[in-house]
Amino acid sequence: MxxxxxxxxxxxxxxxxxxxxxxxxxxxxxxxxxxxxxxxxxxxxxxxxxxxxxxxxxxxxxxxxxxxxxxxxxxxxxxxxxxxxxxxxxxxxxxxxxxxxxxxxxxxxxxxxxxxxxxxxxxxxxVLGAVGMTAYFGLLDDGKPQEGETVLVSGAAGAVGSLVGQIAKIKGCRTVGIAGGADKCARLVSDYGYDAAIDYRGKDVAALEAAVREAAPNGVDIIFENVGGNILDAGLNNLNEKARIIICGLISEYNSKEPVGARNIWQLIVKQATMKGFLVRDYPPRFAEGAAAMGQWVAEGKIKFxxxxxxxxxxxxxxxxxxxxxxxxxxxxxxxxxxx
Amino acid sequence: MxxxxxxxxxxxxxxxxxxxxxxxxxxxxxxxxxxxxxxxxxxxxxxxxxxxxxxxxxxxxxxxxxxxxxxxxxxxxxxxxxxxxxxxxxxxxxxxxxxxxxxxxxxxxxxxxxxxxxxxxxxxxxVLGAVGMTAYFGLLDDGKPQEGETVLVSGAAGAVGSLVGQIAKIKGCRTVGIAGGADKCARLVSDYGYDAAIDYRGKDVAALEAAVREAAPNGVDIIFENVGGNILDAGLNNLNEKARIIICGLISEYNSKEPVGARNIWQLIVKQATMKGFLVRDYPPRFAEGAAAMGQWVAEGKIKFxxxxxxxxxxxxxxxxxxxxxxxxxxxxxxxxxxx
CATH class of the missing domain: 3.90.180.10 (Medium-chain alcohol dehydrogenases, catalytic domain)
Structure with a gap:
């Protein structure tokens, strides 16, 4: 028994x-x-x-x-x-x-x-499970990062976000991470290779928007969104044309009774941008491919988790x-x- | 002079x-x-x-x-x-x-x-200008309507929306139009061939959501959005998987100082849906193609404007x-x- x-x-x-x-x-x-x-x-x-x-x-x-x-x-x-x-x-x-x-x-x-x-x-x-596969397929399949583009990641020190930033770097992108607190922001740069880190704490949406603009002077081509709310809105106001926004998570919303959503979707029209929800659920048939790539990058020391x-x-x-x-x-x- | x-x-x-x-x-x-x-x-x-x-x-x-x-x-x-x-x-x-x-x-x-x-x-x-080309390329290029799918159109009696509904019918879709007032809703069905019409007036977001559910019992595959606000949110809560949302306009927002945006973007994740902003600006090189198609449908009596x-x-x-x-x-x- x-x-x-x-x-x-x-x-x-x-x-x-x-x-x-x-x-x-x-x-x-x-x-x-x-x-x-x-x-x-x-x-x-x-x-x-x-x-x-x-x-x-x-x-x-x-x-x-x-x-x-x-x-x-x-x-x-x-x-x-x-x-x-x-x-x-x-x-x-x-x-x-x-x-x-x-x-x-x-x-x-x-x-x-x-x-x-x-x-x-x-x-x-x-790194080899759903979290790693979410970062891998979410960024590569839906984001289609091109060398020289700028990728903005929220929840950038989190399980998914930390991997997204590193995969984007491998693909030759400039990476900007958003996280909460000075310690995490330091880790974004030192551990996960982000080119710039933004501490969202104490910033309203206008301050966040300005911080993104400063960290992404050429505009944002891809947003990998894990958080939502003000952070997503700040990103939306910094898009380049034909930008891709991957909605992977909205953790700032999950405990709220009144969703904030995305207030600046007007920018989707202005920039002819695409916002797509990502679920890893349909990807298990491709996990072998993703895990092989991630495993190799880990072995080569290119990915830290x-x-x-x-x-x-x-x-x-x-x-x-x-x-x-x-x-x-x-x-x-x-x-x-x-x-x- | x-x-x-x-x-x-x-x-x-x-x-x-x-x-x-x-x-x-x-x-x-x-x-x-x-x-x-x-x-x-x-x-x-x-x-x-x-x-x-x-x-x-x-x-x-x-x-x-x-x-x-x-x-x-x-x-x-x-x-x-x-x-x-x-x-x-x-x-x-x-x-x-x-x-x-x-x-x-x-x-x-x-x-x-x-x-x-x-x-x-x-x-x-x-019909042969930017309005017609917006309906034509917005629906067909970004919406990719398939026979038997359900297309939800807001601002459905408007210049763009009335055309979108008719093009979607030509493509074999079920069409649901949202407009303001009984007269316009009657015209949606009698003039523009919509399968169902929803009068948004006097309905809060929950009532709108229920009305969409009733009019689209198999769920919504494509939203062609001209209005935004509660109307968009009601649509988002009725999506089918892999739904496509074309953000063509957000007229309910244009005069407001505080944008509402899309509060239910959580549904983009749940349904792995795509929301894309549409601008006709890049399409002039294809206007000849679009105008030829629209002109033919007008001549055949398939499109009323x-x-x-x-x-x-x-x-x-x-x-x-x-x-x-x-x-x-x-x-x-x-x-x-x-x-x-």
Whole structure:
């Protein structure tokens, strides 16, 4: 008999998630049926997108049902198995939940991973996983960066943004990153090679707009947007003609009851610009291509990435909220197997 | 000696243009120099875009200088000429101004037009002009309508919108038009072949959203946006995956000091949708192609278009403001040559 602990959604957050929106629930797992396998989860990916799944509104996935463990990408090892395709000891990953154990079966979202190809299994939740593939395909497919162009990235010190800046540099672009606080801005330049960094803190939209203009004197050809609100508006007022705006995330909006959106879409007409929403969901068939490229750049020292790994499922709430305060240092991951 | 009357910009409108933002100025035109020709303007195009040119903010054209006649597309005939390429009697059109006479020269924005190919010279300011080409290339190039898709058009009874709906029908789409008032909505169906009409008046954003959902039960694949604000937000919440949104105009915003923009751009991510600003400015090299297609559809009775022609330059302000009250019935044109 295995005791599982899971981080469940107790009620739908009203704005910013509160601790009592969630409940850590203990349960005894039933015996495995034929075809099933038991996964001991090790690493859970914490992502801004999860906030959207907690709401009861139209999205690209159904809302997380109340009482269910919070949906998450997870990585673990098969601990017991009645499925020959998933033998004991096999590392697996997939769309699971914030819980210590999960029961899987063939045809589900869980698939085997050869972790020997990467320095750490956690890399499959960061640079080689959805985060890395979002940066890679979002920038290259939708942004189509050309040498000499200027790329503006918000959330630039974040898991996706830090990679976007480095890929844009590899492609010969000038990169301007926006982040919160002097420390992060210093890291943008020293760690992620940004040509210029803008600290959004204490700046209203006019000041942000002026800061972007100064950091991007030739205008902005590509915006890779992770934040939204004033930051997006400031970027929109600095576009070059035929600019491409990739809306990857709008983290400033996820906890707000009244969305701000993009007030300066008039500039889309003026500059004949394109704004496109990006979801990595359709890209798994091309993950091999993206992971190969990212893996090579990592091996060559051209891409640096950071992982911020908190420990213990009892810390799930605090770890998740770091995404919104911006206090995480790299890809936010929760290790739910500290004793193993 | 020719006396010219011109409708000049006296000061920059603060929000909605007021009569005293403009001044009708009389001037005596100087003698023609070699290479110049005198155009007797007949028809002046009145367009929402002119409102944007009155502001002193970054746009795709410089602001209209204070004291200058308001920039406009114009159509007239050469009345006197010292340029063999523009003989007396030749019809010409181009980017001119709201004035009774203009002086042109080679290499300017004015070019000759063979008016015999259309029922009326005014058609070159409507179905065969920038308005028609905006509908044609905006919908077909950026919207890429496929048979069976649903196209949502705002400002659907307007000069551009009425054409967009009919082109979309020709391409086999379901068309839903949004307009203000029962009369216009009736015309959407009876005159422009829309499958469904939505009267935006008296509806808040939730009611608009519900109305779009009812009129587009299979979701919206293309939005052709001329209005913005609540109407755009209602459309955004009804998108299908990979939807295309063409931002052609945002007339609800042009007189507002605080832009609303698009609050529901979150849906761009959810639906992996694309929002693109459209300007017809780059399309003149393809106007022959577009005008040939539109001309053929008009001749075949597949496209109906309306022109709302007011008379006399002294009525320029009232005619222009009809665009914002929505009281015009078709393409707004000012005839500045009533006596000729």
């Amino acid at each position: 295995t005791t599982n602990r899971k981080f469940t959604l107790a009620k739908r957050p009203d704005g910013e998630p509160k601790p009592d929106d969630f409940k850590l629930v203990e349960e005894t797992l039933p015996e495995l049926q034929d075809g099933q396998f038991l996964v001991r989860n090790h690493y859970i990916s914490l992502d801004p997108a999860q906030r959207g799944w907690m709401d009861d509104r139209p999205s690209y996935m159904p809302p997380i049902p109340l009482g269910d463990a919070v949906r998450a990408s997870a990585m673990g090892r098969v601990q017991a198995s009645k499925n020959p395709d998933f033998p004991e000891g096999q590392w697996v990953m997939g769309l699971g939940a914030i819980e210590e154990y999960s029961v899987g079966q063939s045809g589900g979202f869980t698939f085997p991973v050869d972790v020997s190809v990467a320095p750490s299994p956690t890399n499959f939740l960061s 950071d992982e911020d790994i908190d420990v213990g499922i009892e810390n799930a709430y605090d770890a998740f909220m770091k995404l919104f305060s911006g206090s995480n240092q790299g890809k936010m991951i929760l290790d739910v197997s500290p004793a193993d | 020719t006396t010219n009357r011109k409708f000049t910009l006296a000061k920059r409108p603060d929000g909605e243009p007021k009569p005293d933002d403009f001044k009708l100025v009389e001037e005596t035109l100087p003698e023609l120099q070699d290479g110049q020709f005198l155009v007797r303007n007949h028809y002046i195009s009145l367009d929402p875009a002119q409102r944007g040119w009155m502001d002193d903010r970054p746009s795709y054209m410089p602001p209209i200088p204070l004291g200058d006649a308001v920039r406009a597309s114009a159509m007239g005939r050469v009345q006197a000429s010292k340029n063999p390429d523009f003989p007396e009697g030749q019809w010409v059109m181009g980017l001119g101004a709201i004035e009774e006479y203009s002086v042109g020269q080679s290499g300017g924005f004015t070019f000759p037009v063979d008016v015999s190919v259309a029922p009326s010279p005014t058609n070159f300011l409507s 309306d022109e709302d022609i007011d008379v006399g330059i002294e009525n320029a302000y009232d005619a222009f403001m009809k665009l914002f009250s929505g009281s015009n019935q078709g393409k707004m044109i000012l005839d500045v040559s009533p006596a000729d």
